[in-house]
Amino acid sequence: MKEMQFLVQYSNEEPHYTVTVRKEKRNITALCTCPQGGAGLLCKHRLSLLAGKAKIVIGDNADKIKDLVSWIAWTDVGNAMNKIAEIQKEIKKAEKELADATANLAKQQQELTEARNKLIKVMGD
Ligand SMILES: [Zn+2]
The missing domain is CATH 1.20.5 (Single alpha-helices involved in coiled-coils or other helix-helix interfaces)
Structure with missing residues (x-):
């Protein structure tokens, strides 16, 4: 199993959240610590990350978004x-x-x- 974590912030008005993406074979899971993510709803953080939008990443691994995008290619996600x-x-x-x-x-x-x-x-x- 491979795993990546991103510290994200959608706008200056909101706190930081952590998105964890795991890949096991062709199965992708993405979890977010924001209230929506915690409630099992699709949040903008995961949507943006999975769409390859590196600008919401405030950690130092924004360049890993490219890997994330290649992870999800040809998966259900x-x-x-x-x-x-x-x-x-x-x-x-x-x-x-x-x-x-x-x-x-x-x-x-x-x-x-x-x-x-x-x-x-x-x-x-
Ligand atoms: Zn979120």
């Missing part, structure tokens, strides 16, 4: 992380489409108002 990344990409795309559609809606509503005002004016003449 890696596949699940890929799926999450894929869905996040789709959400970003959908958010942009929604923003574009919202802007277009506002433009069309403005044009409708102008056209109605013109009708009122024409009818009044």
